[in-house]
Amino acid sequence: MSSQPEPAAPHGAPPARPTLPRTFAAMLRDTWREFLDAKVLYLLLLAIALLFGTALTGRIEPQPAGRQYLDIAARTLAADLEGVDLASETLGDVAGRFNGAIYAITTAEPLTSDLPDGRWKATLTRTFVPVVGVAEPSEELASRFGRIADGELWRVEEITETGSGWAREIGSQTWEMTVAPGRDLRLLWPHRFSLFRDGVELAGTKGAPLGLEVLILQKLLTTGLGGTILLLVSVAVTAAFVPNMVRKGTLELLLVRPIPRWQLLLFKYVGALLLVAGLLGLLILATWLITGILAGIWTPGVLLALPSLLLFFGLLLSVSVLTGVITRSVISAMLVTVAYWAVLFIAGQMNNVAVESRIREANVGKMRPVSIADSLRGKQPRREEPLKPGRKPFYQTAVGRTAEAIYSLLPHTEDLDNLVDRQLMRDYAVAGPFRALMESGEFSWRRGIVLTLLHTATFLAIACTIFARRDP
Amino acid sequence: MVVSVNQLEKHYGVNRALGGVSLDVEPGTLFGLLGQNGAGKTTLIKILLGLVAPTAGEAFLLGQPVGTFSARREVGYLPEDHRLPEYHTSRSLLDLYGALQGLPRRDRSRRAAELLDLLGLAGREKLRIRGYSKGMKQRLGLAQALLHRPRVLFLDEPTDGVDPVGRKEIRDLLLEERRRGVTIFINSHLLGEVEQLCDRVAILRKGRLIVTGTVPELTRQKASWIVRFDRDPPASFHVPGTSLEAVDDSGTLRLVIDSIVTPAGPDGALDGFVVAAGAAGLRLRHLERERATLEDLYLRIAGEGGPT
Numbered sequence: 001m002s003s004q005p006e007p008a009a010p011h012g013a014p015p016a017r018p019t020l021p022r023t024f025a026a027m028l029r030d031t032w033r034e035f036l037d038a039k040v041l042y043l044l045l046l047a048i049a050l051l052f053g054t055a056l057t058g059r060i061e062p063q064p065a066g067r068q069y070l071d072i073a074a075r076t077l078a079a080d081l082e083g084v085d086l087a088s089e090t091l092g093d094v095a096g097r098f099n100g101a102i103y104a105i106t107t108a109e110p111l112t113s114d115l116p117d118g119r120w121k122a123t124l125t126r127t128f129v130p131v132v133g134v135a136e137p138s139e140e141l142a143s144r145f146g147r148i149a150d151g152e153l154w155r156v157e158e159i160t161e162t163g164s165g166w167a168r169e170i171g172s173q174t175w176e177m178t179v180a181p182g183r184d185l186r187l188l189w190p191h192r193f194s195l196f197r198d199g200v201e202l203a204g205t206k207g208a209p210l211g212l213e214v215l216i217l218q219k220l221l222t223t224g225l226g227g228t229i230l231l232l233v234s235v236a237v238t239a240a241f242v243p244n245m246v247r248k249g250t251l252e253l254l255l256v257r258p259i260p261r262w263q264l265l266l267f268k269y270v271g272a273l274l275l276v277a278g279l280l281g282l283l284i285l286a287t288w289l290i291t292g293i294l295a296g297i298w299t300p301g302v303l304l305a306l307p308s309l310l311l312f313f314g315l316l317l318s319v320s321v322l323t324g325v326i327t328r329s330v331i332s333a334m335l336v337t338v339a340y341w342a343v344l345f346i347a348g349q350m351n352n353v354a355v356e357s358r359i360r361e362a363n364v365g366k367m368r369p370v371s372i373a374d375s376l377r378g379k380q381p382r383r384e385e386p387l388k389p390g391r392k393p394f395y396q397t398a399v400g401r402t403a404e405a406i407y408s409l410l411p412h413t414e415d416l417d418n419l420v421d422r423q424l425m426r427d428y429a430v431a432g433p434f435r436a437l438m439e440s441g442e443f444s445w446r447r448g449i450v451l452t453l454l455h456t457a458t459f460l461a462i463a464c465t466i467f468a469r470r471d472p
Numbered sequence: 473m474v475v476s477v478n479q480l481e482k483h484y485g486v487n488r489a490l491g492g493v494s495l496d497v498e499p500g501t502l503f504g505l506l507g508q509n510g511a512g513k514t515t516l517i518k519i520l521l522g523l524v525a526p527t528a529g530e531a532f533l534l535g536q537p538v539g540t541f542s543a544r545r546e547v548g549y550l551p552e553d554h555r556l557p558e559y560h561t562s563r564s565l566l567d568l569y570g571a572l573q574g575l576p577r578r579d580r581s582r583r584a585a586e587l588l589d590l591l592g593l594a595g596r597e598k599l600r601i602r603g604y605s606k607g608m609k610q611r612l613g614l615a616q617a618l619l620h621r622p623r624v625l626f627l628d629e630p631t632d633g634v635d636p637v638g639r640k641e642i643r644d645l646l647l648e649e650r651r652r653g654v655t656i657f658i659n660s661h662l663l664g665e666v667e668q669l670c671d672r673v674a675i676l677r678k679g680r681l682i683v684t685g686t687v688p689e690l691t692r693q694k695a696s697w698i699v700r701f702d703r704d705p706p707a708s709f710h711v712p713g714t715s716l717e718a719v720d721d722s723g724t725l726r727l728v729i730d731s732i733v734t735p736a737g738p739d740g741a742l743d744g745f746v747v748a749a750g751a752a753g754l755r756l757r758h759l760e761r762e763r764a765t766l767e768d769l770y771l772r773i774a775g776e777g778g779p780t
């Protein structure tokens with residue numbers, strides 16, 4: 001029975017053979033149609049357009065701060081900041097490098113304007129403590145002034161020493177200088193940020209460092225609120241894809257085609273992923289343009305949010321696909337995916353707290369990190385206090401241990417988020433409250449990527465296996 | 473053989489859907505599969521398409537074990553209760569299925585236009601399937617089954633929900649396909665339609681094949697004649713292997729011949745009856761062959777024991 005002579009083909013031509021690209025393209029178009037049908041795309045595009053439009057009514061304006069920043073440059077001359085990496089050390093860390101002299105600006109006058117691009121004429125004095133020291137050559141002072149480690153606040157254009165005599169010989173000196181803005185001055189310069197043509201003030205009347213404003217804005221729109229909303233909507237829309245596909249009466253029409261079953265499922269997954277990639281790309285591009293247009297800052301660090309968010313969504317989508325294949329229910333797929341997201345988030349946050357407590361424990365007695373932005377506003381670094389006797393650090397409590405244990409089983413998506421944060425903080429010379437945590441070595445974006453991909457692949461493989469084996 | 477099935481069994485848990493079915497279908501046949509709800513018709517088709525794995529037995533399609541891609545490339549399928557994805561239009565849906573079937577883009581659009589025209593769906597290309605009536609969906613379902621010019625068609629209740637004119641059109645379409653040499657496998661509950669359309673018929677009951685044969689073969693089994701004599705025959709009149717029953721009050725009678733019992737066959741039994749009537753002094757005024765419908769056979773065979 002196994003090999004019957006085949007009857008002649010009734011239509012002559014040999015039967016068509018599906019090719020991988022053709023199948024892929026077809027499933028992609030199918031997914032695109034289904035996505036368009038949800039109508040939510042138009043809403044999302046509208047939201048992004050609205051965001052863009054609103055942002056373009058905004059204004060970011062520098063506030064007068066030249067004198068304040070000259071003072072900071074003078075004060076920091078007292079420490080030897082050669083070779084300090086500002087991205088990993090704070091002003092608190094370097095306070096111990098005092099070199100014996102105190103510097104101060106006595107007069108300062110803007111040559112053009114009190115703006116981050118204005119030059120200044122200033123008088124600088126140096127006093128030695130305790131009283132007797134050695135003179136500092138002008139050239140050396142000029143090369144140090146305005147430089148804080150890698151950062152450059154001011155550049156000295158001209159310098160002449162005015163004092164002389166015995167006082168100079170023991171280190172009490174005076175200089176007349178002309179200084180120009182350095183490379184990083186603008187990022188640290190306080191700017192007002194208002195929306196709707198001054199209608200809404202966002203950074204207070206004194207303003208905040210430009211870099212910090214850009215960072216907060218970029219984070220808010222991408223890995224923060226903006227990206228979260230976009231991903232939530234994407235989860236809701238894509239949760240229907242697989243249950244719709246495996247419905248009785250629909251599934252048969254697909255399974256009867258001469259292609260492997262796993263291709264149907266996998267291509268649907270990839271199709272959905274590409275669509276969401278497009279939307280994320282649009283959002284992130286809009287963000288980059290907004291900060292570029294408003295602040296004139298075009299560093300591409302924020303573009304890292306695309307791979308980071310996409311990897312995360314790929315993981316969520318694989319959970320949604322697996323649930324959809326098993327339960328065939330849209331509601332289940334949606335709920336399980338959101339629940340998984342919540343577990344990742346809560347476990348991630350608790351793990352962060354545990355790691356933080358570990359770092360704090362290890363640093364008792366040392367200076368506590370203060371962000372540069374805070375330092376510039378005059379916040380003083382404090383020492384890390386030991387815990388009250390009898391209190392255990394969080395990572396040693398039962399809850400902390402459980403959180404760390406659970407997190408170690410999860411795909412470490414926090415690492416992906418931190419990849420973006422760290423890049424932005426480096427780009428904008430500002431550090432947020434989590435900087436010490438992120439720079440601690442507890443996070444590795446490589447590990448985050450590998451684990452996320454591994455979990456995604458596992459969920460997909462299980463889904464494909466069930467999908468291929470089960471009777472429709 | 474296009475379809476070749478040997479001792480096929482399928483169990484869903486403890487529920488036996490098929491219990492040892494053997495069947496061969498020759499090329500170019502329009503084959504009708506009948507049976508009560510739950511008899512196993514859909515299950516048999518799904519096994520032949522490789523959608524469902526059989527529990528035991530073997531099945532071949534176009535000489536290949538079922539489920540191979542090379543067999544599936546040449547098969548068109550219209551599932552029962554299909555649900556076409558509603559976000560598609562007729563054009564985009566045929567394009568999707570055509571592409572999955574491996575048709576190049578040009579072929580897909582040409583063939584789609586041709587079929588939509590043929591099935592009376594032309595002019596509604598922009599409408600989403602969501603807005604289709606039941607019969608329109610059924611026609612589109614048929615279009616997707618025919619799209620890639622398959623050599624074998626499996627149609628599970630193809631005229632379900634289609635209006636009478638549409639049913640006639642579909643019948644003509646299927647006859648045209650058969651003329652081209654396509655083998656067509658139909659599940660249907662419309663016995664009249666199956667009788668008109670099919671070359672061969674099989675009846676399933678509770679997962680077992682009860683009869684197979686051509687329509688004339690199956691309906692002849694219960695052949696009978698309408699008879700009228702010049703007067704009522706006496707009550708004692710009886711010819712072995714036959715029986716008489718009254719049809720109405722006007723003296724019209726039905727002569728039923730039990731062909732299995734009669735050694736000379738139905739025609740021999742009729743001759744014996746006529747001779748015996750003459751000998752009894754009865755004069756024959758009317759004799760007409762009454763053909764049993766498929767329905768008669770079906771009701772006698774398939775309904776026993778009620779739905780499974």
Ligand SMILES: Nc1ncnc2c1ncn2[C@@H]1O[C@H](COP(=O)(O)OP(=O)(O)OP(=O)(O)O)[C@@H](O)[C@H]1O
Nearest residue numbers: 484487489507508509510511512513514515516780
């Ligand atoms: N997926 C399934 N899971 C469990 N049992 C099933 C499944 N599909 C079919 N069955 C059972 O197999 C038997 C045969 O079903 P099948 O669908 O083949 O009947 P059918 O002859 O096509 O009936 P109908 O005329 O109602 O379409 C039924 O008893 C049914 O309950």
Ligand SMILES: [Mg+2]
Nearest residue numbers: 513514552628
């Ligand atoms: Mg059925």
